[in-house]
Amino acid sequence: MTNNLNAYFEKYLQKEMLFRDKKVFTMSYTPDSIEFRDEQIDIIAGILAPALRVEKPSNLFIYGKTGTGKTLTVRHTANHIQQVAKEKEIPVKVIYLNCKLKRVADTEYRLVAQLGYELGLTEEDIPPTGLPTDEVYKKFYRVLDKQKQVVILILDEIDQLVKKAGDEILYNLTRINSELKLAQVTIIGISNDLVFTDGLDTRVKSSLSEEELVFPPYNAFQIQNILKKRAKIAFKDGVIQEGVIEKCAAYAAREHGDVRRALELLRVSGELAERKGEEKIAFSHLDEAEDKIERDRVIDIIETQPKQFQALLYAVLKLSQNTQGFILTGEAYELYKSICYTIDLRPLTQRRISDVITELDMLGIINAKIISKGRFGRTREIALAIPSTTRPKVQTILEQGLAIQA
DNA sequence: TGTCCACTGGAAGGGAGGGCTT
DNA sequence: AAGCCCTCCCTTCCAGTGGACA
16 A cells, blocks of 8 residues: 555545535534424424523423434524524523533533633633532622523433432523523523423422424434435435435434434445445445444444443353353343453442343344343343444454553 | 332442542 | 532442342
């Protein structure tokens, strides 16, 4: 390769590129118009409109599965309101927070701190850690209440927040208005979890869902439509083989109508085709892309896990090579312990490992199901949720990460 | 029918790592 | 520097449990 580098780059430059503009594939891309969501936009706009009269809009709760356009639609509508407010000098402020982002808004302290930052406080006012939580609240209230204004607080993936930090935080937030003299806060909660509110404190529940809105999944036709529109911007003319978009949409529709998936699939297909120097994106690229996306996701997760998690995963991997069927918690724990001893790592307790198993399950790296073996106790059946083609690679990564000689 | 296994998962708490105020 | 308060990761302790078996 070294000797041919010039030739390679030369060829690279000459090669017909498939992409015209990749920005439509980024998360932050907002199309001028949002397809198939007029109804939802109208409803949201109607609910938020009182903000323009500096009255507090009702709180709103939005459900819908991933990739159904919730975030996009809400932000789109809220931005419009803010735009109008700005022109007419009406004091409306929109704050958008994604509660899932680690180290941003996944605990009560950090959420409130983040809200403070959004309102102009700095890390000097609220350090990332250290203050009592109610002190952070006070600082937040103070900056919020400095002027008469309506604040629209959009909490995306709010279910994640509650799962990690409990629902007390929502209780505090819904009561926030009674603490304020000038400002008013409206909360828009967005959740992927359709039964999320079931577990909430009833007071929180009723106050948070003054209004509710459900985003249905897109159907195959709608996904197709959206894909075509974006593909027109993203790719040069005629580089997508007939039927590829349709199939892409069909995949995604089957997988719960997730447009984000569909877009990613299309992008990766394009990249694969381009890298191979092909002129058209074909069905084969679509299949390859599906594989690659899953593989990258798995590898990315595994590489960033702490050693303890990796050691456990290695144990599960080894066990699933040697035994047919399921692995039980006890077995996995025993092997994990002996792995720890050979690599000089202090093993965690079984209780902790139990939580680690749950975490890996939630990441989709393993499947763990509680079963009862009657007289022989209750435990979890664990199975690796990694496609067999990816396992050798995973094994190498783990062996490197843990410094194990194969 | 009751027993009893091999765990699960809740509760409490410790201590390391951080930063605050005084 | 002392004394708080925070989060995160972890341990210890323990009550709870579905269902095969006696």
